[in-house]
Amino acid sequence: MNTESLFQPFKLKTLNMKNRFVMAPMTRAFSPNGIPTADVADYYRKRAAGDVGLILSEGTVIDRLSSANDPSIPHFHGEQALAGWNKVIKDVHTAGGQMGPQIWHMGIQADHKSGWLPSAEFEGPSGFVNPGEPKGKAMTESDIADAILSYGRAAADAKKLGFDTVEIHGAHGYLIDQFFWDQLNHRTDNYGGKTLAERSRFAVEVVKEVRRQVGDDFAVILRLSQWKPVDYTFKLAANPAEMDSWLNPIVDAGVDILHCSQRRFWEPEFEGSDLNFAGWAKKITGAATITVGSVGLDGDFMGAFRGEASQPSSLDELVRRMDRGDFDLVAVGRPLLADPAWVEKIRDQRIDELKGFTAAALAELV
Numbered sequence: 312m313n314t315e316s317l318f319q320p321f322k323l324k325t326l327n328m329k330n331r332f333v334m335a336p337m338t339r340a341f342s343p344n345g346i347p348t349a350d351v352a353d354y355y356r357k358r359a360a361g362d363v364g365l366i367l368s369e370g371t372v373i374d375r376l377s378s379a380n381d382p383s384i385p386h387f388h389g390e391q392a393l394a395g396w397n398k399v400i401k402d403v404h405t406a407g408g409q410m411g412p413q414i415w416h417m418g419i420q421a422d423h424k425s426g427w428l429p430s431a432e433f434e435g436p437s438g439f440v441n442p443g444e445p446k447g448k449a450m451t452e453s454d455i456a457d458a459i460l461s462y463g464r465a466a467a468d469a470k471k472l473g474f475d476t477v478e479i480h481g482a483h484g485y486l487i488d489q490f491f492w493d494q495l496n497h498r499t500d501n502y503g504g505k506t507l508a509e510r511s512r513f514a515v516e517v518v519k520e521v522r523r524q525v526g527d528d529f530a531v532i533l534r535l536s537q538w539k540p541v542d543y544t545f546k547l548a549a550n551p552a553e554m555d556s557w558l559n560p561i562v563d564a565g566v567d568i569l570h571c572s573q574r575r576f577w578e579p580e581f582e583g584s585d586l587n588f589a590g591w592a593k594k595i596t597g598a599a600t601i602t603v604g605s606v607g608l609d610g611d612f613m614g615a616f617r618g619e620a621s622q623p624s625s626l627d628e629l630v631r632r633m634d635r636g637d638f639d640l641v642a643v644g645r646p647l648l649a650d651p652a653w654v655e656k657i658r659d660q661r662i663d664e665l666k667g668f669t670a671a672a673l674a675e676l677v
Contacts, residue, residue, distance in 0.1 A: 314658070316331070316634050317330060317332065317626070317633060317641065318330045318331070318658060319331060321364065321639060323568065324476075324528050324530040324567060325475050325529050326475055326476055326530045327409070328364035328365050328409060330362070330364040331639065331640050332365075332640075333642040334363045334366040334367060334642070334643065334647050335642035335643060335644035335647075336368060336369050336370055336478065336534070337645075338370055339354070339369050340381050341354075341383060343383055344382060345372070345379070345384065345385055345392050346385070346391045347392065347396055347398075349398070351385070351395070352402045353676075355399050355408075355410065356399075356402040356405075356408075357406075357651035358647055358651050359402075359403040359404075359406035359409075359410070360408070360651070361651040361653065361655050364640075365408075365410065365475070365476070366403060366409070366410040367410070367411055367413050367478050367642070368385075368396075368399070368412045368413050369384075370417075370480050371385040371387040371392075372384055372385070372417065373388060373414055373416050373462055373465045374388035374389075374465070375458055375461055376429055376430050376431035377433045377447075378415070378416040378417060378429075378461075378486075379429060380417055380420040380421070380422065380423050380429065380433070381423050381427070382423075382425075382427050387412055387414055387465045387468065388464070388465060393468055393472065397472050400472055400474050401473070404473070410474055410476075411474050411477050411478050411532065412465070412474060412477060413478040414462060414466060414469070414478070414479055414480065415480040415485065416461075416480075416485065416486040416487075417486060418435040418484075418485050418486030418489045419434065419435035419438070419447035419489065419495075420433060420440065420485075432447055433447030433448070434447055434454060434486075435450065435486060436496040436497070436498055437495060437496055437497040437498055437503075439494075439495045441541055442495065442541070452500065458517075459520045460520060462520060462521055463521050466521040466524050466525050466531070467524040469525075470524075470526075470529055476568075477521065477525065477529070478532040478533070479517060479518065479531070479532070479534070479566075480534050481514055481517075481535050482570075483534075483540065483572065484539050484540045487517065488535075488536065490502060490510055490514065491510050491511060491514070491547055492510075492547065506556070507548060507553055507556065508556040508560065511557055511561060514533075515560050515561055518531070518533065518561055518564040518565045518566055519565060522564065522565030530567050530568065531565055531566055531567050532566070532569075533566045533568075533569055534570040534572060535558075535569060535572065535592075536572040537573065546580075550581060551581060551591060551595060554591060554592070558595055558598075559596055567598065567599065568599045568601060568640070569589070569593075569596065569598050569599070569601070570601040570642065571589035571600055571601065571638075572588075572604065573587060573603070573604040574605065575605045576589075576602045576604040576605060576606055576629065577628050577629075577632075586637060587602060587637065587638075588602075589602035589603075589637065589638040590602075590632065593637065593638055593639070599640070600639055601638065601640040601641070602629075602632070602637070602641055603641070603642035605624075606644075607624060607626060607643060607646045607653070607657075608624055608645060608646060621645065621667055623646075623662070623665040623666070623667060629641060646665070646666070646668065648668070648672055648677075649669075649672040649677065650666045651677070653665070
């Protein structure tokens with residue numbers, strides 16, 4: 312495979328990447344009581360040493376009592392948790408890598424399988440966990456204002472600790488995404504509305520507060536998805552015009568890079584073009600974009616949770632789209648979860664050494 316374009320440097324504000332590869336955020340839940348351990352730091356250090364251009368952490372939650380549904384999800388607030396992340400970023404920098412935390416509020420979620428519950432009721436735009444399924448509480452405007460400030464504080468702490476960027480999690484059915492979706496957002500105030508653009512106000516205000524807290528020169532990433540956990544074919548924006556009304560206000564609010572999540576990067580977003588989500592987002596906004604979705608594997612990520620294995624696959628189509636200018640960066644998930652040296656092996660054309668992926672890899676930090 313000719314992967315030369317994937318190994319070109321990329322610079323944007325505080326990012327100075329050696330190549331175009333990003334380690335995708337992947338929930339690991341190996342941080343007891345929300346505190347990242349030395350094993351977590353070593354996990355990220357190994358990927359930095361393996362030549363990953365930019366590491367995005369697993370989702371790490373902001374300072375709201377019900378921001379997580381799992382006691383082992385890391386926090387990005389509090390003295391002990393931030394001390395843990397301080398070790399992470401120092402180890403990553405020592406290994407020659409760059410990194411940003413993905414700051415997260417899970418919104419209204421199903422209870423954890425262990426029976427653990429947060430100390431406050433789950434919160435979301437209207438008190439629904441799925442369409443037609445009530446759970447949790449509808450956030451008051453005071454709750455919303457406090458959550459917005461909490462996102463900003465987490466981003467400011469990321470900058471203070473020396474991280475190179477911050478990513479806001481706005482995808483996959485979590486809090487920001489719950490505001491986007493009309494089936495979960497039934498609000499009649501300024502945070503609801505009939506159109507996707509109207510329901511994007513919460514996201515816009517989160518981005519503005521993050522930008523205010525970190526200043527103009529710090530790189531800010533936002534992760535978005537069209538699909539929903541209960542419907543993988545769902546599209547928030549049904550056409551390019553709706554995507555324009557959704558994404559441009561968010562970029563104008565202060566996002567530098569849009570991280571465009573889809574199950575399979577090669578699938579077209581809209582009829583009449585082979586552009587994927589990241590391709591359309593870049594075309595519509597002019598912002599830098601990250602593509603992601605089954606890069607380097609022949610099966611999608613949902614198969615892993617069903618116990619299905621995936622085998623290495625060609626990067627030729629990825630390179631074709633990169634060379635065409637569809638997107639700027641490429642996020643890789645499961646291959647890097649299973650093999651810290653995956654990028655090195657691609658760089659050195661050690662294709663016969665690439666590993667597949669099995670669900671067993673989810674159960675340990677390697």
